[in-house]
Amino acid sequence: MTWSTGTTLEHPARVALGAIDAGIDVLAESNLWSLSDSELLGLRIAQEATLARLQAQVLATTREVEARGAAGKVGAPSTAGWLRGRCGQHYGAAKREVQLAVELDSTLPVLRAAFATGEVSLTHAHVVADGIRVLPAAVDAATRARGEALLVEEAKHRNVAALGRLAARLIGVLDPDGAARLEREEAEAEVNEEFTLVHRYDGARGFRGQLTPEDGAFIDAALDVLAAPRPAEDGTPDPRPPGKRRADALMDLVRIGLRAPDMPWSGGEPVTITVTTTPEHLTADTTPTDNDTECGLGSRVGSVGDPIPLDATLEDGTPLSAETTRRLSCDAWLVAAIIDAHGAVLDIGRRSRIVPAPMRRAVIVRDGGCAFPGCGRPARWCQAHHIWHWSKGGPTALDNLVLLCAHHHNVVHHHGWQVHLDPNRLPVFTPPPWVDPDQTPRTAWRPPPHLLI
Numbered sequence: 001m002t003w004s005t006g007t008t009l010e011h012p013a014r015v016a017l018g019a020i021d022a023g024i025d026v027l028a029e030s031n032l033w034s035l036s037d038s039e040l041l042g043l044r045i046a047q048e049a050t051l052a053r054l055q056a057q058v059l060a061t062t063r064e065v066e067a068r069g070a071a072g073k074v075g076a077p078s079t080a081g082w083l084r085g086r087c088g089q090h091y092g093a094a095k096r097e098v099q100l101a102v103e104l105d106s107t108l109p110v111l112r113a114a115f116a117t118g119e120v121s122l123t124h125a126h127v128v129a130d131g132i133r134v135l136p137a138a139v140d141a142a143t144r145a146r147g148e149a150l151l152v153e154e155a156k157h158r159n160v161a162a163l164g165r166l167a168a169r170l171i172g173v174l175d176p177d178g179a180a181r182l183e184r185e186e187a188e189a190e191v192n193e194e195f196t197l198v199h200r201y202d203g204a205r206g207f208r209g210q211l212t213p214e215d216g217a218f219i220d221a222a223l224d225v226l227a228a229p230r231p232a233e234d235g236t237p238d239p240r241p242p243g244k245r246r247a248d249a250l251m252d253l254v255r256i257g258l259r260a261p262d263m264p265w266s267g268g269e270p271v272t273i274t275v276t277t278t279p280e281h282l283t284a285d286t287t288p289t290d291n292d293t294e295c296g297l298g299s300r301v302g303s304v305g306d307p308i309p310l311d312a313t314l315e316d317g318t319p320l321s322a323e324t325t326r327r328l329s330c331d332a333w334l335v336a337a338i339i340d341a342h343g344a345v346l347d348i349g350r351r352s353r354i355v356p357a358p359m360r361r362a363v364i365v366r367d368g369g370c371a372f373p374g375c376g377r378p379a380r381w382c383q384a385h386h387i388w389h390w391s392k393g394g395p396t397a398l399d400n401l402v403l404l405c406a407h408h409h410n411v412v413h414h415h416g417w418q419v420h421l422d423p424n425r426l427p428v429f430t431p432p433p434w435v436d437p438d439q440t441p442r443t444a445w446r447p448p449p450h451l452l453i
Ligand SMILES: [Zn+2]
Pocket: 326, 327, 330, 384, 385, 386, 409, 413
């Protein structure tokens, strides 16, 4: 809205923030030395309440950002991702802020009121919300509400450590009989846990099983972070449906688990998948077509009706396309198995790492994370892709490697994106014509300057 004089009418929220800023300026210029000791101590206590009230309003704003998806509209993967990018927060702290903001609004009305009036601090609010959140799923809403009221009351005069101890044994305080019953139910759920991987005829896997609520919560927490939509740099929404995003997230977890230093070995070597192939299959040309992008998944072995080439297989005999074989070998342990025309193994080479650890570290220093435009997923989730594939003569050298997360590694191998290094020896990505008819090259994601040491 505009006044006839041309002055913009500010929203009351901005006017109020301006008034708070003006008040802080007065506070900063006031002579604290002129206060008596008791006045000084009183001022410090009063500031605590003012700070809590302001933080309650900050969280209310965060809640509004989350509720209307405002962060997603400007291309951020989530509200927490936006807070990290624009407000410089740690991702974990940003996630906790969003979670508390949502819970205050939806399930913790007593806490919200006490926080808004400055009776409990932000730290206390987190402890209360954590205490309610970890109550077993079987605890009914009325008991949860009693727990919330009890913790909020205690938060007004207990320190955070004491409040944390009370929150940890909240269920026993609320209902001693219920606690015993819950313990029995939890023990049963623990015994009934199961997980079955169903091998289908085409080599794909299906899942079946059930987990305890707390194990499920761990999976929820991990998938929540890893399966969040990742819009393209220009704001194009992530085309992957939620199920595909969760499947990608599960594989991210598995890959990082396999790389963990304390992962147990199998048969005297780190857990490995073996692909048997021939040199001819690895160098076969499989330029992607429009069809590959439409199917949404990596291209497999040609279209329906084509003879299926069987010259790259997993250990169980499942055939792999040449491009998938190349993608698997980009950043993996390789066992060269030479087979003759009848499939007899002539020679098994020694296990060797294609990208040695120091080279991988060098790529991590240069790219800082997934280099695909707009991505930046942390390096520990990434693979070192050969720009000019080693099976076609490409060297394993810094200038021939680029760091890509599993999703974008798949995009580069199967969906026609090209990578090259610019004169500054930094990666540049060229989209396929069906993504951008002009095929304008796009600069790689670069870590913010403060992360480049
Ligand atoms: Zn690759």
